Amino acid sequence: MINFTLFGREMKGSVKLLAVFAAVLTMYIACIIYLYDPETMEMLDSFTKAMPELMAAVGMTPGAASLLGFMISYLYGFIMLVIPMIFIIIRSISLVAKYVDRGSMVYLVSAPVKRSTIAITQVLSLICGIFILVLYGTVVEIVFAQALFPDQIVISELLSLNLGLFALHIFIGSVCFLCSCAFSDLKLASGFGAGIPILMYIFQMLANMGGSVENFKYLTFFTLFDPEGLVSNEPSALISALVLLIGSLILYAVSVAVFSKKDLHI
Numbered sequence: 001m002i003n004f005t006l007f008g009r010e011m012k013g014s015v016k017l018l019a020v021f022a023a024v025l026t027m028y029i030a031c032i033i034y035l036y037d038p039e040t041m042e043m044l045d046s047f048t049k050a051m052p053e054l055m056a057a058v059g060m061t062p063g064a065a066s067l068l069g070f071m072i073s074y075l076y077g078f079i080m081l082v083i084p085m086i087f088i089i090i091r092s093i094s095l096v097a098k099y100v101d102r103g104s105m106v107y108l109v110s111a112p113v114k115r116s117t118i119a120i121t122q123v124l125s126l127i128c129g130i131f132i133l134v135l136y137g138t139v140v141e142i143v144f145a146q147a148l149f150p151d152q153i154v155i156s157e158l159l160s161l162n163l164g165l166f167a168l169h170i171f172i173g174s175v176c177f178l179c180s181c182a183f184s185d186l187k188l189a190s191g192f193g194a195g196i197p198i199l200m201y202i203f204q205m206l207a208n209m210g211g212s213v214e215n216f217k218y219l220t221f222f223t224l225f226d227p228e229g230l231v232s233n234e235p236s237a238l239i240s241a242l243v244l245l246i247g248s249l250i251l252y253a254v255s256v257a258v259f260s261k262k263d264l265h266i
Contacts, residue, residue, distance in 0.1 A: 003113050003121045010125035014091060018132060021087045025137045028079045033144045036070050067145060067152045068161070072227045076165070077208070081201065081222070084133050084169050089194045091129055092176035095122040096259065097189035119181065119256040126173050134166045157231045164230040164237065167244040171221060172197050174251035181259040221247075 060073055096119075138158065145153040179193035200220040207217035217223045224244050229237025 001117060001120055002124060003117055006113075006118065006121045007125055010095065010122065011128060013094075014125070014129045014132075017087060017091065018129060018136075021083060021133060022136050024083055025079070025133070026140050028083070029075065029137065029140050030144050032071060032074045032079075033067070033141070033148055035074075036067050036149060067149055068154065068157055068231060069228075071141065071145075072161070072231070076161070076227045080137065080165060081168075081225075084130065084137075084165075085172055085197055085201070087133060088126070088130060088169060088173045089176055089190075089197065092126055092173055092180050093186070093190050093193050095126060095177065096180040097183060097186050097193070100184050100186075115260045115262075116256055119259040123177060123252050123256065126177060127170060130169050130173055131166065134162055134169060138162045160233065161227055161230045164225055164227070164241040167241040167248075168222070168225040171224075171244040171248040171251075174248040174255070178251050178255045178258070181255045181262065184262075 060077055141158060141162075142153075142155060145158075175196055176193040179196065180189050183189040183192065200222055203216040203220035204222035206213040207215070207220065207223065221244065224240040226234070226237040226240055230241065
């Protein structure tokens with residue numbers, strides 16, 4: 001069900017990209033945690049209050065009462081959502097659509113390996129890449145939090161939060177991967193693969209602003225990621241994360257089926 005040679009090749013191809021995104025995450029996580037002090041929090045909160053709609057759009061809300069609450073306000077509305085999402089978009093398109101567009105897929109399917117095996121291998125390499133990035137972010141958060149503000153963060157709550165984040169990004173990956181499998185043209189695969197999650201995030205930004213546009217929350221899967229609920233172990237937040245996981249499994253299965261029956265014109 002998995003081709004280890006292909007899997008190793010794809011994971012090796014992810015290393016440089018993972019390193020770049022890991023460095024970006026490190027910079028932002030370190031900066032945000034470092035800013036957790038009364039004077040800086042007051043400054044950030046006043047800035048947020050000065051432009052409430054703009055800051056709310058990217059999930060930044062004032063009045064955090066704890067370090068983890070501060071991280072949720074200033075990391076989990078934008079940075080921890082968008083940075084991994086960009087990685088997912090780039091990587092998912094390169095796993096299938098780029099091969100097909102360049103004609104390189106002929107070398108893969110001409111080998112004595114089933115198409116389903118190729119597709120499943122690519123899915124697993126994408127999921128592993130996402131897992132590595134989220135795990136790395138979690139480790140960096142723990143290291144900087146413990147180094148700068150010892151014992152001010154409950155690690156079990158952070159782990160629960162990032163498991164929910166992982167579920168969200170696994171789902172985003174399934175959407176992008178399905179687009180990569182469905183379209184033979186790289187421009188179409190990239191357009192839909194990037195366009196759908198970006199549009200969903202824009203809907204989430206509009207919903208965060210409240211008022212007449214709050215109902216956009218019903219049009220985006222980002223609504224299923226509830227950081228505060230995950231930290232508090234609220235059943236609704238846990239169920240939403242489970243829905244994301246189940247949805248991703250369905251979309252990955254559909255992707256494998258689509259690729260297996262796809263006319264590759266080779």
